[in-house]
Amino acid sequence: MARRCCFSRSNLSRKEFWWLDSPAHLIKDLPKGLIVLQTQFPNLIAFQGKGNVLYQTPFTWGFFAINFLLGVLLIILNASQKRELLLDFGAMYSPLIVSGEYWRLLSAMFLHAGFIHLLFNLIGLLIFGRINERLFGRVKFFWLYVLTGISASSTSYLFNDVGISIGASGAIFGMMGAMISFFVINRRLFGNDGLNTLYGVIILSIINLWFGATIHGVDNWAHIGGLVSGMILGFAFASQSKRALPTVFQFLGTKNFWFIKTYAIVGIWAALFCLTLFAGNKFAPNPYLYISRAETMIDQGRFSEAENELHFAMDIALELRDRQILMEILKHYSHIEN
Numbered sequence: 001m002a003r004r005c006c007f008s009r010s011n012l013s014r015k016e017f018w019w020l021d022s023p024a025h026l027i028k029d030l031p032k033g034l035i036v037l038q039t040q041f042p043n044l045i046a047f048q049g050k051g052n053v054l055y056q057t058p059f060t061w062g063f064f065a066i067n068f069l070l071g072v073l074l075i076i077l078n079a080s081q082k083r084e085l086l087l088d089f090g091a092m093y094s095p096l097i098v099s100g101e102y103w104r105l106l107s108a109m110f111l112h113a114g115f116i117h118l119l120f121n122l123i124g125l126l127i128f129g130r131i132n133e134r135l136f137g138r139v140k141f142f143w144l145y146v147l148t149g150i151s152a153s154s155t156s157y158l159f160n161d162v163g164i165s166i167g168a169s170g171a172i173f174g175m176m177g178a179m180i181s182f183f184v185i186n187r188r189l190f191g192n193d194g195l196n197t198l199y200g201v202i203i204l205s206i207i208n209l210w211f212g213a214t215i216h217g218v219d220n221w222a223h224i225g226g227l228v229s230g231m232i233l234g235f236a237f238a239s240q241s242k243r244a245l246p247t248v249f250q251f252l253g254t255k256n257f258w259f260i261k262t263y264a265i266v267g268i269w270a271a272l273f274c275l276t277l278f279a280g281n282k283f284a285p286n287p288y289l290y291i292s293r294a295e296t297m298i299d300q301g302r303f304s305e306a307e308n309e310l311h312f313a314m315d316i317a318l319e320l321r322d323r324q325i326l327m328e329i330l331k332h333y334s335h336i337e338n
Contacts, residue, residue, distance in 0.1 A: 059142045060129035064122060066110050067168055071118035080113035083164065084299070087292075092165035094157050095289035105157065109149035111166040121168045128175040135182055140237045148174020148230045155225025165219040170226035176205050177230025182238045287313040287325050294332055303336050310336075 070089070079085045087093060090107025097104055112118040133141040152170020156163075183190060183198035190197070205227060212220035290313035297306035310329055317325040 057130045057133040059138055059145070060126065060133050063129065063145060063168075064125055067112065067118070067122060067125065070110050071112040071122075074112060075115060075118070084295070086111065086113065086164060086166065092153055092156055092163075093292070094160065094163075095292055097157055099289060105150050105153040106146070108153055108166050109168050109171055112168070113166060117167060121172060124172040125168060128172055128179070132175045132178055136178070136234075136237045144174065144178055144230070144233050144237065145171050147233060148177070148226045151229035152222040152226035156219050156222040159221045160219060163219065165222060167219070167222070170219075170222040173205065173208070173223045173226035174230030174233070176201050177227040177232075178234030178237065179230075180205070181231045181234030185235065185238045287316040287322075287329070290316070291325075291328060291332065298332065298335050306332070307336055 074080075074086075074089065077085060079089070087096070089111055090104050091111055092104050092108035112121060129141075129145070132144060136144060149168070149171035152174065153165070156165045156170075179201045180198060183194045183201075187194055187198070209220065209223060209227075212218040212223050290309040294306040294309035294313070297303070297309065310332055313325070313329050317329060
């Protein structure tokens, strides 16, 4: 259902992206447990007091609105065919991040390329966002969505060297991971219906990861990063009585357990952020960084400066003996000559 789009530099010039129109990720029937959760446990997961849907899950609808508006704008601008436009809006691109544009780790999660890509992620956001915001509360859900989205982008940054990546599916996988942790911890409270929900989310996660591993153009590293970080945050955020604590932790009591796991999660995120900051060394030297700069300079008519950047890229490509990069550089040289 949820997808994070990723396309390599070699595919950027293609006129059509077939994976944007592929229905392979569409899961027609929601797991039974998700339906049971929404219909039979409103008093357990809803906010106190009456209110409309927007009041009960305001951050879900807020994130929905941001993704929808930006998605529609990019569709109107035909951004899926314009790599530079996606980059201007804040798409994930590792060479630019290593040069200091770390804000792309956040901005990429609100961008989508194409109607199908946007539709699937909006559906996933509504389904899992409303459930998670009721399970964890508004504030925790806000941080769950943002931090799992950043973690998804960070994972993509670490393992996806030169692809451009966009989409909210990393955060959606994060919400699925948080639900897995929640129902593992509170399995006694929800009984069989909770187990049905747990199994349904696990199966749905596995199916989507399998699709991501077999279909070209899906940033599965972002999905994995979102899912794992969501499980960690779900474990930290889940409310529980002492009776519901894992047996090995019951001697700590609820208060001490919350204190320990909260600081543990802060440490994990600090380590992840530091790893992301210092991981840029793996991209040096990276010819695509120079190619990207050259493209911008060509568009601005700064041809001599662009030629210098392409010279640097050529030296690295010759050292790497990468024919694909060399062909990319020669193509840009032809733009300068013309």
